[in-house]
Amino acid sequence: MANKTAESISRDEFFYGHKACAGCGGSLAVRAALKVLGPNAVSVLPAGCMSAVGFNFPQLCFSNNSIISTFAGTASMLTGVEAGLRARGYKDFTAVGFAGDGGTADIGIQALSGAIDRNDNIIYICYDNEAYMNTGIQKSGLTPFGAKTTTTPAGKNIHGNIRPKKNMFEIAAAHDIPYAATASIGNLPDFIKKVQKASQIQGTKYIHVIAPCPTGWGVAPDETVAIAKEVVESGLWYLAEYENGTFRLNYKPKEFSSVEAYLRKQGRFKHLTDEDIKIIEASRDKKWEYINKNFEL
Amino acid sequence: MKKFLSGNEAFAEGIRLARPQVISAYPITPQTIVVERLSEMVEDGSLEAEYVHVESEHSAMSCAIGASAAGARAFTATSSQGLLYMAECLYYASGGRFPIVMMNADRSTALPWNIYGDQRDSLSQLDSGWIQAYAENAQEALDLALMSYKIAENKDVSTPYMANLDGFVLTHTYETVDIPEREQADKFLPPYETDNRIDFENPKNMAFSAGPDTNYIFKFKEHEGVLAARKVINETEKEFAEIFGRKYTGLIENYLTDDADYVIVTLGSIAGLCRETADKLREQGIKAGVVRIRYMRPFPNDEIADVLRNVKAYAVLEKDISFGNEGTVFTNVNSALKKSGINVKGYNFIGGLGGRNISASDIEQIYSDIANGTEIVNFIGIGGGNNG
Numbered sequence: 001m002a003n004k005t006a007e008s009i010s011r012d013e014f015f016y017g018h019k020a021c022a023g024c025g026g027s028l029a030v031r032a033a034l035k036v037l038g039p040n041a042v043s044v045l046p047a048g049c050m051s052a053v054g055f056n057f058p059q060l061c062f063s064n065n066s067i068i069s070t071f072a073g074t075a076s077m078l079t080g081v082e083a084g085l086r087a088r089g090y091k092d093f094t095a096v097g098f099a100g101d102g103g104t105a106d107i108g109i110q111a112l113s114g115a116i117d118r119n120d121n122i123i124y125i126c127y128d129n130e131a132y133m134n135t136g137i138q139k140s141g142l143t144p145f146g147a148k149t150t151t152t153p154a155g156k157n158i159h160g161n162i163r164p165k166k167n168m169f170e171i172a173a174a175h176d177i178p179y180a181a182t183a184s185i186g187n188l189p190d191f192i193k194k195v196q197k198a199s200q201i202q203g204t205k206y207i208h209v210i211a212p213c214p215t216g217w218g219v220a221p222d223e224t225v226a227i228a229k230e231v232v233e234s235g236l237w238y239l240a241e242y243e244n245g246t247f248r249l250n251y252k253p254k255e256f257s258s259v260e261a262y263l264r265k266q267g268r269f270k271h272l273t274d275e276d277i278k279i280i281e282a283s284r285d286k287k288w289e290y291i292n293k294n295f296e297l
Numbered sequence: 298m299k300k301f302l303s304g305n306e307a308f309a310e311g312i313r314l315a316r317p318q319v320i321s322a323y324p325i326t327p328q329t330i331v332v333e334r335l336s337e338m339v340e341d342g343s344l345e346a347e348y349v350h351v352e353s354e355h356s357a358m359s360c361a362i363g364a365s366a367a368g369a370r371a372f373t374a375t376s377s378q379g380l381l382y383m384a385e386c387l388y389y390a391s392g393g394r395f396p397i398v399m400m401n402a403d404r405s406t407a408l409p410w411n412i413y414g415d416q417r418d419s420l421s422q423l424d425s426g427w428i429q430a431y432a433e434n435a436q437e438a439l440d441l442a443l444m445s446y447k448i449a450e451n452k453d454v455s456t457p458y459m460a461n462l463d464g465f466v467l468t469h470t471y472e473t474v475d476i477p478e479r480e481q482a483d484k485f486l487p488p489y490e491t492d493n494r495i496d497f498e499n500p501k502n503m504a505f506s507a508g509p510d511t512n513y514i515f516k517f518k519e520h521e522g523v524l525a526a527r528k529v530i531n532e533t534e535k536e537f538a539e540i541f542g543r544k545y546t547g548l549i550e551n552y553l554t555d556d557a558d559y560v561i562v563t564l565g566s567i568a569g570l571c572r573e574t575a576d577k578l579r580e581q582g583i584k585a586g587v588v589r590i591r592y593m594r595p596f597p598n599d600e601i602a603d604v605l606r607n608v609k610a611y612a613v614l615e616k617d618i619s620f621g622n623e624g625t626v627f628t629n630v631n632s633a634l635k636k637s638g639i640n641v642k643g644y645n646f647i648g649g650l651g652g653r654n655i656s657a658s659d660i661e662q663i664y665s666d667i668a669n670g671t672e673i674v675n676f677i678g679i680g681g682g683n684n685g
C-alpha cells in the first residue's frame with residue numbers, strides 16, 4: 001500500500017451526517033483515520049462524544065462497520081471483535097477503537113492495558129480533548145494543570161485542575177507495545193501517516209491525538225486546528241513515536257511559541273495567574289529536558 | 298463415553314462439544330476449573346477457539362460481546378463478585394441480542410467475604426435480560442452447556458444464556474457423566490449463523506442509541522425474545538432426547554406433585570435432598586412433593602400455577618434474600634399464582650446463604666411447618682419474621 005497523505009486519502013466519507021459541535025476536533029480525527037483505514041475498518045467507540053453524535057437510531061453515521069462499546073470496554077470489545085472476525089476466517093480488516101481521554105486514561109485504562117499485554121492486533125486511537133466533554137466538561141485524568149472544568153472550578157482557593165496530565169503515550173510504551181505515537185489534529189499529515197503506519201504493524205498500536213474541543217476549551221469553532229497547532233508549537237504537546245523499544249521525536253520546534261499566548265486564548269485558562277503560567281512553563285521545560293535526553297530525533 | 302467428572306469439568310466437556318470460537322476467561326473461585334479445562338482443550342487441539350486471557354470480568358463479557366458482534370460463538374464463565382463486576386455488560390449483551398453463553402458458579406456475594414455457594418449472585422441479575430437456567434447435577438450441567446447455544450441462538454430468541462451451577466456443591470462434586478459423541482453433538486448443534494453481526498458486504502452500525510420514541514420498542518422485542526425461549530427450550534429438549542436419549546422437562550421438574558398436599562418449590566442442587574425427604578414423608582402417609590425450577594428466566598408462570606393449583610400449602614426454599622422483603626424466587630412464584638387467580642398458603646424458607654448446610658431434617662421441618670402454618674418468611678435455623 002502506498003503511503004497515504006492528506007492529498008491521497010480516500011474521497012469517501014465513513015463518518016458523515018453526525019451532529020458533532022461545529023469545530024469538533026474529535027470528529028476530525030475519526031474522519032481522517034477512517035479515510036486511511038478504509039471500508040474494512042471496524043470501529044469500536046465507547047460511550048462518549050463520537051458515539052453520542054454518530055449512533056442515534058435511525059440516524060446512523062458510520063458507513064463502515066461500527067459498534068458502541070461500554071465506557072470501560074473499548075479495548076476489550078476490540079479484542080473480541082478482532083478475535084471473532086479472525087475465528088470466522090476474515091483476514092483483511094482493521095479493528096480500530098476511538099475513545100476519548102476519560103474513556104482511555106480513566107475508566108478504560110485497565111482494558112487497554114490488558115489488550116496491549118495480550119498484544120491483540122488492534123489500533124487504539126485516543127482522541128484527547130482534555131476533559132469529559134460529552135457530559136459537560138468535567139475533569140478527566142488527561143485534563144491539564146490549571147484548566148477550569150465544571151468539576152475543577154477556578155476560584156480564589158483553587159485555580160482549576162491541580163494535577164498534570166497522565167502520560168498515556170509513555171504508559172502505553174511501558175508495556176513494550178509494538179507501536180505508539182502522539183499526534184495532533186493540527187498536523188493531519190503527521191496523524192494520517194501514523195494511522196497508516198499503525199495499520200501495517202502486527203499487534204497492538206496506540207495513537208494519542210490531541211483533538212481540541214471548542215466548547216470545552218473556550219475557543220471559537222474556527223480556531224480548533226490553529227489551537228491544535230499551537231499546543232505543539234508551544235511545547236505543551238509533542239509529536240513522537242515509540243517503536244522497537246525506542247522513542248523518536250518527529251518534530252522539534254526551533255523555538256517554542258509563547259505558553260502564555262496559548263493559554264490566554266482559551267476560556268478554560270483565563271483565570272490563571274502569572275505564577276500558574278510559570279509552573280506550566282517549568283513543567284514543559286522539564287518534560288523537554290527528558291525528551292531531549294531520551295528521544296531520538 | 299462415561300467419565301467421572303465434577304460439575305465444572307462436565308460443563309467444560311459440554312462447551313468443548315458446542316465449539317465456541319472465542320472464549321474470554323478470567324478466574325474466580327469456584328469457577329476456575331472450567332476455564333482451566335478449556336485452556337487445556339485449546340492447547341491439545343481438541344477445541345479450536347481463540348482463548349483470550351482478559352484482565353477482568355467486565356472485559357470478559359465485553360470481549361464476548363465483541364466476538365458475538367463479529368458473528369462468532371462466544372463463551373465465558375464467572376461467579377459472584379465477578380458476575381456483579383460485569384453486570385453492566387450483561388444488560389449490554391442482552392440488549393444487543395448477542396446469544397453468548399456463560400456459566401455462573403453460584404456463590405455468595407461480599408460482604409462478609411465468602412466463597413461458598415448461594416444463589417444471590419445470579420438471582421440479583423434476573424432483570425438483566427438473560428435466560429437463566431439452574432442445573433441440579435453434573436450431567437444436567439453438561440447437557441445444558443450443549444443445549445444452551447441452540448436455545449440462545451434460535452432466531453426468535455437471540456438472547457444470552459446463563460447456566461448456573463451451585464458453587465462447590467455442584468461445581469466441585471464428582472459424578473459419573475455420560476459425554477455425547479462429537480458427531481452427534483455436531484448434528485444437534487450446527488455452527489452459529491446470524492444477521493446480527495459485522496458484515497463487510499452490508500456494513501452495520503451496532504449497539505446504537507435509541508431515544509424515547511423507539512427505545513421501548515427495542516425493549517419490547519427483547520422481552521419477546523426471552524419469552525420465545527419457553528417454546529424453544531421445549532423443542533430443544535425434545536430433539537436432545539431423540540439424539541442423546543436423556544429427557545428434560547422444560548422450565549420446571551415436578552416430583553410426586555400429582556396428588557401432593559405439601560410441595561417445596563426450589564432450584565439447583567438442593568432439590569435431590571428435597572425429593573429424598575418427600576419419599577420418606579410419603580412412607581409416613583404425608584403427601585409431599587417437590588418442584589424444581591430449572592429456568593428462572595423465562596419464568597415458568599403457567600407451569601407453577603398448574604402444579605400448585607390444588608396443594609394445601611407450598612414452601613419456596615431458596616438460597617437468596619432480597620433484603621427488606623423476601624426471597625426473590627418466592628416473589629416470582631407468588632406472582633405466578635396471583636396471575637392465575639390461585640390462592641394457596643405459601644411460605645418462604647431462606648437457607649444455605651454463604652454455603653451453610655441445609656440438612657434433611659431442615660427440609661422435613663419445612664414440610665411440617667407449612668402443614669401446621671408458620672411465619673411467611675423464615676430463615677432456616679434462625680427463625681421467622683414477617684415480611685412487612
